[in-house]
Amino acid sequence: xxxxxALVIDRLTKDFAVGLRGFRxxxxxxxxxxxxxxxxxxxxxxxxxxxSTVLKVALDLLAPTAGECRIFGVSSRRxxxxxxxxxxxxxxxxxxxxxxxxxxSYQGALAGLSGLGLRTRVEEELARTGLAEAGARRxxxxxxxxxxxxxxxxxxxxxxxxxLLDEPASGIDGGGSGxxxxxxxxxxxxxxxxxxxxxxxxxxxxxxxRVALMxxxxxxxxxxxxxxxxTIPAP
Amino acid sequence: MNxxxxxxxxxxxxxxxxxxxxxxxxxxxxxxxxxGGILGATLLEDxxxxxxxxxxxxxxxxxxxxxxxxxxxxxxSAQLFFGxxxxxxxxxxxxxxxxxxxxxxxxxxxxxxxxxxxSVLTTxxxxxxxRCRGMTWGPDWIELPAAERLPDGLGxxxxxxxxxxxxxxxxxxxxxxxxxxxxxLGATLLxFGMMAIGHLQSLARATPVGPDPFLIRRVVGLTLQAxxxxxxxxxxxxxxxxxxxxxxxxxxxxxxxxxxxxxxGALAVFSFRRREI
Numbered sequence: 001x002x003x004x005x006a007l008v009i010d011r012l013t014k015d016f017a018v019g020l021r022g023f024r025x026x027x028x029x030x031x032x033x034x035x036x037x038x039x040x041x042x043x044x045x046x047x048x049x050x051x052s053t054v055l056k057v058a059l060d061l062l063a064p065t066a067g068e069c070r071i072f073g074v075s076s077r078r079x080x081x082x083x084x085x086x087x088x089x090x091x092x093x094x095x096x097x098x099x100x101x102x103x104x105s106y107q108g109a110l111a112g113l114s115g116l117g118l119r120t121r122v123e124e125e126l127a128r129t130g131l132a133e134a135g136a137r138r139x140x141x142x143x144x145x146x147x148x149x150x151x152x153x154x155x156x157x158x159x160x161x162x163x164l165l166d167e168p169a170s171g172i173d174g175g176g177s178g179x180x181x182x183x184x185x186x187x188x189x190x191x192x193x194x195x196x197x198x199x200x201x202x203x204x205x206x207x208x209x210r211v212a213l214m215x216x217x218x219x220x221x222x223x224x225x226x227x228x229x230x231t232i233p234a235p
Numbered sequence: 236m237n238x239x240x241x242x243x244x245x246x247x248x249x250x251x252x253x254x255x256x257x258x259x260x261x262x263x264x265x266x267x268x269x270x271g272g273i274l275g276a277t278l279l280e281d282x283x284x285x286x287x288x289x290x291x292x293x294x295x296x297x298x299x300x301x302x303x304x305x306x307x308x309x310x311x312s313a314q315l316f317f318g319x320x321x322x323x324x325x326x327x328x329x330x331x332x333x334x335x336x337x338x339x340x341x342x343x344x345x346x347x348x349x350x351x352x353x354s355v356l357t358t359x360x361x362x363x364x365x366r367c368r369g370m371t372w373g374p375d376w377i378e379l380p381a382a383e384r385l386p387d388g389l390g391x392x393x394x395x396x397x398x399x400x401x402x403x404x405x406x407x408x409x410x411x412x413x414x415x416x417x418x419x420l421g422a423t424l425l426x427f428g429m430m431a432i433g434h435l436q437s438l439a440r441a442t443p444v445g446p447d448p449f450l451i452r453r454v455v456g457l458t459l460q461a462x463x464x465x466x467x468x469x470x471x472x473x474x475x476x477x478x479x480x481x482x483x484x485x486x487x488x489x490x491x492x493x494x495x496x497x498x499x500g501a502l503a504v505f506s507f508r509r510r511e512i
Contacts, residue, residue, distance in 0.1 A: 082330060089330075
């Protein structure tokens, strides 16, 4: 296991310019957080607390106003930092006219996989997410739950060591949500570090080692969960 | 930065985009519209304004190709690029080790390939149509006076290449506009605005600007120089002693295309790198 922390967020501040007058809205305010390799941290907070913004800055989709993020010791501003990272955005959007298999294959190739290795990983992930048969269908025909599972498949196809999940169970029914939680547990058992934005604290308690609470862009509380996730029986 | 890895990412983005767009309706509709327009020109032969029928069909056909090609360049570029942001599909791509420059170049490469397919198919239809009407492959009209010269296959192909270059410049300009536009509709409208300005450039440059005030004259002059002159790509009115002589304006058009598309592409990358998505 890598001695470097999987993710270090160091006094991160993110302002957005709003309106023509250039009013600054502070979405994240001097937030610091550290995730060790193999650790699962839940990020909890009300809407507008800045949770998704933290994930986007960590992926360099947004530039930080101040502070920085490091992924396995590499600044997140460098694209090499994203190589060991998988990302599932909230309500993910995918090209409607590609098939599920084409999409996962495309994402795997972008992450550096090729040839037989890529094809094997694509089929493995489609099978694990229950999309092996639907993989031949165009993404535009997928249900909300299938899209979420496809999002997880494309995030995991290259075998990431750090996963950033933005409300992974959002918009899917109870059964689908349970499957998603089970899959996250498997990944945790395999040593994958995760920063998970969760809508429900109950789900978070099932899988997280630690929970951080955000409010108005600030980290207001951080708590280690006493019940080790390893003791939770698999469903 | 690893140039091999970067180029691989550009090709992967372009290939996925081309696969996606090949299954969309709009490019197919524009292609069928252009082919229909070329074939439909035969119905208008009687309204030829005194031109030889072959010349009339060639002019009308090339006009149809230019119009539909420009629409494809503008709408295709705006939608392929901005659609990724609006539908949030861009997150999945940029969350991988893909640079923003590679993303923009991949999109541009896909549009260029799409426009190439469009240009080849429509020009082929036009050439076959005119060939059926008796057009020669090579320039058999060299000995004729300019007014009596007729189109030939090679000339049409070279003009088709020039139109493709024009669409490539238009596409690069639309991509640039899309990188800082707030919506695909706005980017599309701005792209059409750029197309109109580009076609009016030769007229504007020929219009004398009054000597005073000096500042306005300079500003107008610099603006005209900065914006692309799409008239460069119109070889239809070029007088040449042979089809081979068309290569000179075509080479000039190619140089302009590289310059304008390169500048617009570089600015698009710069703008997109600073954009928060």
